[in-house]
Amino acid sequence: MRPTGIWFSSYAAEARILETRRARAWLGLLSAGLVCLPLLTGPWLLGEMTNLFITMIAVCGLYVTVGMAGQINIAQSAFVGVGAFTAAKLSGLGAPIWAVIPAAALITGAVSVLFALPAARVKGFYLALTTLAAQVMFPIVILALPMSWLGGLVGLPVSPPSLFGIGLGTPSGLYFLGLAFAVLAVWTTYNLPRSRVGRAFRAVHDNDSVAGVMGIPVTRIKIAAFFAGALYAGVAGAILAYLLQFVTVSSFTLFASVWYLGMLIVGGLHSPLGPVLGVIFVTLVQEGLHSAGNAILQSGSGLGGGEVFAASSVVLGLCILAALIFEPRGLAHLWTQTMTAFRLWPFPRN
Amino acid sequence: MAATGAAILEARDLGLRFGAVEALKDVSVRFAAGHVHAMIGPNGAGKSSLLNCLSGFYHPWTGAIMFEGRDISALRPPDRARIGIGRTFQGIQTYPSMTARENILTGFHAMMKGGVFSGLFRTPATVRQEEAFTARAEEIIDFLELEEDRHRVVGDMSYGLRKRVDLGRALALQPKVLVMDEPMAGMSPEEKGDLARFTLDIRDRYGIPVILVEHDMDVVMDISDRVTVLEFGRVIAEGTPDQIRGNDRVIAAYLGDGATGGEAA
Numbered sequence: 001m002r003p004t005g006i007w008f009s010s011y012a013a014e015a016r017i018l019e020t021r022r023a024r025a026w027l028g029l030l031s032a033g034l035v036c037l038p039l040l041t042g043p044w045l046l047g048e049m050t051n052l053f054i055t056m057i058a059v060c061g062l063y064v065t066v067g068m069a070g071q072i073n074i075a076q077s078a079f080v081g082v083g084a085f086t087a088a089k090l091s092g093l094g095a096p097i098w099a100v101i102p103a104a105a106l107i108t109g110a111v112s113v114l115f116a117l118p119a120a121r122v123k124g125f126y127l128a129l130t131t132l133a134a135q136v137m138f139p140i141v142i143l144a145l146p147m148s149w150l151g152g153l154v155g156l157p158v159s160p161p162s163l164f165g166i167g168l169g170t171p172s173g174l175y176f177l178g179l180a181f182a183v184l185a186v187w188t189t190y191n192l193p194r195s196r197v198g199r200a201f202r203a204v205h206d207n208d209s210v211a212g213v214m215g216i217p218v219t220r221i222k223i224a225a226f227f228a229g230a231l232y233a234g235v236a237g238a239i240l241a242y243l244l245q246f247v248t249v250s251s252f253t254l255f256a257s258v259w260y261l262g263m264l265i266v267g268g269l270h271s272p273l274g275p276v277l278g279v280i281f282v283t284l285v286q287e288g289l290h291s292a293g294n295a296i297l298q299s300g301s302g303l304g305g306g307e308v309f310a311a312s313s314v315v316l317g318l319c320i321l322a323a324l325i326f327e328p329r330g331l332a333h334l335w336t337q338t339m340t341a342f343r344l345w346p347f348p349r350n
Numbered sequence: 351m352a353a354t355g356a357a358i359l360e361a362r363d364l365g366l367r368f369g370a371v372e373a374l375k376d377v378s379v380r381f382a383a384g385h386v387h388a389m390i391g392p393n394g395a396g397k398s399s400l401l402n403c404l405s406g407f408y409h410p411w412t413g414a415i416m417f418e419g420r421d422i423s424a425l426r427p428p429d430r431a432r433i434g435i436g437r438t439f440q441g442i443q444t445y446p447s448m449t450a451r452e453n454i455l456t457g458f459h460a461m462m463k464g465g466v467f468s469g470l471f472r473t474p475a476t477v478r479q480e481e482a483f484t485a486r487a488e489e490i491i492d493f494l495e496l497e498e499d500r501h502r503v504v505g506d507m508s509y510g511l512r513k514r515v516d517l518g519r520a521l522a523l524q525p526k527v528l529v530m531d532e533p534m535a536g537m538s539p540e541e542k543g544d545l546a547r548f549t550l551d552i553r554d555r556y557g558i559p560v561i562l563v564e565h566d567m568d569v570v571m572d573i574s575d576r577v578t579v580l581e582f583g584r585v586i587a588e589g590t591p592d593q594i595r596g597n598d599r600v601i602a603a604y605l606g607d608g609a610t611g612g613e614a615a
Contacts, residue, residue, distance in 0.1 A: 011484040012477055188470040195469030195476055196462040199448070203456045206445035213405070213427045213437070215460040215523060228466045270447060 003343050017190045034179055038172035046171040050243055052283050053178030054236045057185040059263050059275040061232025064192060066261070067269040069225030070205030071119065075131040076260045078138035079230045081252030083108045083237020085142065088156035088247045089149075097161040097168065101181070101238045108234030109227045116226035120219045135257055139249040155248030158241045174243050181235055189272040192228070201225050266323045268330020277331040285319045358383045358418060358559055359404065359435070359527050365412035366399055366583075373399040374410065375583045381527065386553050386560045388570040390594075391580035392603060397563040398440075400580070401531055404561070405437050406430045418526070432460055436525025436558075438516045440532050446505030450496050450515045453504055454487045457522025490518045493555075494548060510541030517548065521556070528552060530562040534569055542566065546573050571595065579603065 008014040018024045038046060058080050065073045083104040090100045115134040119127050142150050150156060160169030161177065168177050192198035200221045203211040212218045241247050259282075267278020289312040296308055327334045357380040366374040374396045381387050389397045402408040404415060406427040414423045422430060431437075445453050462483060468476045491500050494514050499507060504515050513533060520528060530549070534542045546569055552558050564570050570577060571591040579587040579594060581603045587594055594600055 011481045015477075015480065015484075191472040192469050194480065195472065196459060196464050196479075197466055197469040199452055199456050200459055202448055202452070203445050203459075206447050207443060210439065210443045211445075211456070213431055214457060214519060215428060215431045216456065217428070224466050228470065231466075231470075 015194050017187075038175055043171040046175045047243075048283075048287065050171075050174050050178040050239075052279060053175075053182035054240050054243065055260070055263070055283065056182050056275060056279045057232050057239070058236035059260050059267075059279050060185040060189045060272075061229040061236070062260050062264050063189060063229075063269070063272065063275045064201070064232065065225050065229030067264060067274060068193065068198060068205060069201035069222065071116075071222055071225050072124070072128045073131045073226065073229060074128055074254070074257045074261060075115070075134035075138070076229070076233055077252045077254065077256035078135045079108050079112055079233035080237040080240065080256075081138055081142075081247075081249065082111050082230075083234035084241040084244075084247045084252070085150050085156065085237075086234065087238035087241040088151075088158045091159045091161070091241070092156060094159075097163055097177075097242075100161075101235055104238035105231045105234035108230045108237065112226045112230030112233075113223055116223040119226065120222040132254070135254050138252060142249045151248075153249075155246055158245050158247065160245070161242045168242070169245075174239075177242065178239055181239060185232055185235070186272070186276060189275065193272065197221070197224060197228075262320060266320055266331060268332030270329065271332035271336070273332040273335060274330050277335065281323070281331055282320070285316055289316055356383050357381060357416075359561070360416040361400065361403065361413065362416060363413035364400065364403055364410040364415075366396075366403065366408060366410045372583050374403070377413070377580070377583070377585055379578050379585065379588070381559060381561050382576070383559050384553065384557070385575040386549060386562070386573050387576045387578065388574040389561070389563045389578045389580060390565075390567070390570055391586075394582075395580040396583040397580055398531065399583075401529060401561075401563055405435060405529055431523060431525075434524070434526030435529060436520040436523045436527070437529040438513070438520050438531065438533060440535065442509065442512050442516075444504045444512050444515050444519070447503065449501050449503055450507070450511075450518070451484070451487050451491060451500045453515050454490050454518040454522050455483060457519040458483050458486065460523075487518075487522065490521050493521075493551070494518050495544075510537050510544070513537070513541075513545065514548070517545075521552070521558075525558060528558050528560045530560060530564075532563055532565065534564055534566045542569055549573055 002019065006019060018027060037049065058076055061079075062073060062076050065071050065076075086104040086107045087100050090103055091097075095103070115131065119130045122130060143152055145152065147154070160167060161173070162168055167173060193202065200211070200216050201224075203214070203216055204218055204221050204225070208218050211221075240251075244251065263278040263282045264275055265278070266282060267276065268274030293308045293312045296303060297305060323331065359381040361377055361379045364374045364377040365372075377396070377400060379387075379389075379400070389400060391397050399408060403410050406422075406425055406429075410423070414421050416422070417430075417433065417435065422433070425433070445456065448456070462479060464473075464476055464479065488500075491497060494517060496511070496514060496518065499511060504512055507515070517530075517533075533545055533549070537545065549560055549562070550573055553560055562570075562574075571594075574591055577587075577589065577591055577594045578585060579597070579600050586599045586603060587597045589597070
């Protein structure tokens with residue numbers, strides 16, 4: 001719902017992401033805060049933030065495939081892996097960062113199309129199983145390839161990134177790299193629903209049999225949805241490769257894929273705000289529990305590491321469960337509801 | 351647009367079987383340009399089978415479907431939509447998570463350009479195209495009086511409004527003929543009145559002939575130029591509403607043999 005007194009004189013103005021001057025001011029403030037962060041804090045928080053940005057990019061891609069087009073994908077972590085290995089290989093060959101990241105995105109997109117071809121013919125649980133196969137095959141294929149190609153079990157080293165002679169391998173350099181691409185990811189995620197292909201994704205999600213009759217090529221759109229989602233995964237993988245400085249198959253697990261999905265569902269499947277809020281919420285809870293666990297261990301309460309780890313996993317699970325029970329449509333929906341209530345106050349929300 | 355009276359869509363000697371059931375037998379109907387043409391008949395008469403043959407969901411065993419003088423029997427449903435056979439659906443078949451305007455915009459898919467990358471980066475060409483097609487969608491919104499609801503999510507709308515959005519999406523495809531499957535079913539009298547008005551406006555303002563299957567006899571007799579009556583998969587009568595009203599076979603089909611007089615309703 002919009003506040004009163006907001007009106008538009010063109011359709012382009014109406015389609016803007018940020019409609020009001022106040023919203024733009026808030027975003028400006030947030031950007032200024034994020035840009036100044038490296039001046040105010042140490043490498044630990046910067047590393048955490050970079051990780052958060054990378055996860056956000058991957059989950060934005062998942063929002064495109066799963067949230068918009070309704071094509072369940074539990075192989076996003078494998079696609080991130082494809083991006084990471086591509087980046088490692090290309091950087092090893094001496095490719096500069098401005099070539100590595102787009103190339104990683106496109107190659108990951110191409111790989112996802114291989115899996116989307118059969119996936120476009122099946123739905124629901126069967127599709128879930130097909131993408132699960134992609135996730136399971138990823139390490140098998142990497143390990144089966146000759147060592148000289150992708151490093152096999154050992155993995156591949158990544159040369160530190162630099163742009164125009166400025167080294168980006170420092171914590172703040174990687175932070176800005178992650179921030180720039182997270183902003184790009186969120187911006188493009190907001191763009192997609194306002195476009196021809198984005199509406200086709202959602203039409204296929206809502207009613208694919210009718211979409212076909214109404215002139216939307218359903219199979220091609222489903223494949224495009226995997227491709228678009230995998231572009232994000234490729235970018236996330238490339239930045240992760242630069243952050244880790246060494247990629248191995250063990251970093252890209254089914255567990256991570258399920259976490260990506262969990263973050264998307266907690267955040268909300270039906271709004272581009274969903275991946276943003278979901279990633280922030282789950283990461284905050286995870287990190288909060290992590291530091292709480294450390295504090296308990298060091299307080300001399302006599303509890304062992306195993307017990308604390310188990311307890312923090314249970315609490316994390318409970319937090320996610322609570323989010324889903326109290327707002328099954330996700331935090332993004334909660335956000336819209338709150339804003340509506342705030343704008344209508346003191347009148348009740350109907 | 352062809353002159354009023356020339357056939358735009360034609361079913362020739364259609365035959366269709368489901369196991370032992372003969373759904374259609376030697377059905378020939380000419381749908382003329384400029385007409386609202388209704389198909390009526392008791393349950394199981396073959397009205398929906400005929401409709402599904404026209405839009406390509408069923409393939410008739412014998413006979414042919416002719417569109418603008420060309421045999422289109424082999425075309426699949428999406429291709430028939432592309433060449434100009436628009437349709438609305440029985441029940442609710444809109445996209446529930448999208449707004450009314452977005453639903454209508456999906457109808458322009460084949461006319462618009464741009465793939466994943468232009469969508470992701472919202473290129474200037476995308477913005478211009480979005481503006482142009484939003485304006486066209488707004489014309490349909492204006493025509494169907496959906497202004498108040500353009501930004502409402504269709505899943506939250508009443509049944510009658512959703513049917514209107516469905517109609518708007520079909521109009522966005524710029525059909526040369528519009529096929530409507532039981533458009534009035536489940537509507538309130540006010541909603542039926544609105545939809546009847548829109549149907550006539552589609553014929554007169556847009557010049558699109560309408561083919562409809564409908565059970566509400568008052569509506570059919572009010573708005574149709576021609577009526578075809580089916581029974582047990584055969585055409586038993588065709589004519590103007592007045593001719594159909596007085597037809598003995600139609601009265602017998604609706605009221606049972608032996609009944610005479612009364613209205614075919």
